[in-house]
Amino acid sequence: MPEAGSTDAQCKICQSADLEIFEHTAHCRGCRVLLYWPYPKSDDELIAAGEKKSWPVANALEWYSESSFLNHANFTQMLRYAADESFRGRSLDILDFGGGGGQFALVCKSHFPEASVYITDIFDDALLDEWRAMNIQIPFADFADDGTKFDLIFLNDVFEHVSDPKGVLKQLAEKLKPGGRIFIDTPKQFWLYPTSKLSSKSLYAKILRGTVSIYHLQIWSRKAFEMVVATSGLTIEKYRETSEYTMPASFYMRNMGITNPIVKLAGSLFYRNAKYLAKNKIMCVLTKK
Ligand SMILES: [Zn+2]
Numbered sequence: 001m002p003e004a005g006s007t008d009a010q011c012k013i014c015q016s017a018d019l020e021i022f023e024h025t026a027h028c029r030g031c032r033v034l035l036y037w038p039y040p041k042s043d044d045e046l047i048a049a050g051e052k053k054s055w056p057v058a059n060a061l062e063w064y065s066e067s068s069f070l071n072h073a074n075f076t077q078m079l080r081y082a083a084d085e086s087f088r089g090r091s092l093d094i095l096d097f098g099g100g101g102g103q104f105a106l107v108c109k110s111h112f113p114e115a116s117v118y119i120t121d122i123f124d125d126a127l128l129d130e131w132r133a134m135n136i137q138i139p140f141a142d143f144a145d146d147g148t149k150f151d152l153i154f155l156n157d158v159f160e161h162v163s164d165p166k167g168v169l170k171q172l173a174e175k176l177k178p179g180g181r182i183f184i185d186t187p188k189q190f191w192l193y194p195t196s197k198l199s200s201k202s203l204y205a206k207i208l209r210g211t212v213s214i215y216h217l218q219i220w221s222r223k224a225f226e227m228v229v230a231t232s233g234l235t236i237e238k239y240r241e242t243s244e245y246t247m248p249a250s251f252y253m254r255n256m257g258i259t260n261p262i263v264k265l266a267g268s269l270f271y272r273n274a275k276y277l278a279k280n281k282i283m284c285v286l287t288k289k
Contacts, residue, residue: 012039013165013224023205025212032221034189036212040163043122049214050123060128064101066248074244075107075156081238082183082285083152087112094118095150097172098158102131109134118148149177159186160216169232173288182234182286187211188220188241190278210256225282234286241279 009026010017016030019037026037040046083092092115096104099119108117119127119135120143127137138146153172162168172182196204211219218224222241229236249271253264270278 011035013218014227023208025208028224031224031227032189033224034193034208034212034219034221036214036217039217040214043163046161046163046214047122055126057128060101060126061130064103064128066251068101068103070248071103072107075104076111078154078156078183078185078283079107079111081283082154082181083112087151090114090151091116092151093148093177095120095148095153095175096135097153097155097168098122098161099135099154099156100126101128102135103128104154104156105134106131118150144171148175149180150175151177151180153180153182155182155184155186157185157187159184160218160220163217165218165228166231169228169234169286173233176288180288181237183284184286185244185281185283186220186225187216187280188222188225188282190280192278193219206256206258210252220282222282225284229286233289235289236284237287238285240283242281242283243279244281244283 009019011019011026011028011030011033012035013033014028014031016028018029019026019035020029021037024037026035026039027033028035090112092112094108094112094115094117096102096108096117096119098121099105100121100123102119105117105119108115117135118138120138120140121127122140124137124139127135138148153176155172159165159168169182176182192207193204196207226236249268252271253267258264258267
């Protein structure tokens with residue numbers, strides 16, 4: 001495990017050793033990515049952390065009943081960004097990589113009834129019984145050797161979680177059919193990060209606490225994202241930065257440990273107007289070079 005100041009302390013995206021360590025994060029001055037620090041070297045640590053967390057079904061349902069209302073619209077927007085009406089009537093093979101509870105398959109099948117929607121997730125048990133019927137599950141342990149090829153691969157809020165983003169993209173590129181597309185939607189840093197870093201270290205620390213963790217290993221910069229794509233044999237077909245949240249405002253403030261009512265009010269106003277104020281997500285479509 002790299003330590004601050006040690007010789008093997010380097011950015012996993014661009015290999016720069018020019019890292020600014022603050023709290024539990026490292027900000028790379030080379031590619032500008034914000035990393036959870038020290039970062040896990042493999043998925044094993046993530047699986048161990050997930051098992052320690054052990055999420056009872058009732059808690060998972062509570063989470064999904066809070067997020068799925070927003071996600072129904074988010075998923076529709078994502079799917080229509082990656083696939084237009086020219087995809088109708090085809091027996092598409094679609095993969096929801098890191099699909100968790102499996103809600104995305106419902107939105108896919110609603111648009112494209114002939115499609116087969118596959119799901120794989122580092123936590124196989126995350127697939128909810130309520131949504132299982134729409135999904136063909138590939139156990140995560142079997143995924144690398146599985147021979148299925150896909151027309152569309154979706155990574156909705158996944159690319160910030162994976163320990164080896166380069167490795168994941170290379171693997172997924174190999175699993176595309178000719179002309180296939182990969183959709184990625186993942187958090188990026190926006191102006192609040194550098195401005196709070198300059199103006200209020202305590203607010204900056206709260207933002208980091210709310211957005212960077214063992215579950216959110218990298219918050220992208222455009223430069224870091226483009227570097228990863230370039231090394232994976234893929235090219236960016238469509239790219240935009242957008243504002244998108246999967247949970248209500250109270251959830252994010254709870255995570256940041258914000259209790260002061262005035263700060264909470266400011267947070268709610270920010271959240272409600274986020275589409276005008278902050279582009280917090282990368283949304284893009286990748287194809288093979
Ligand atoms: Zn870097």
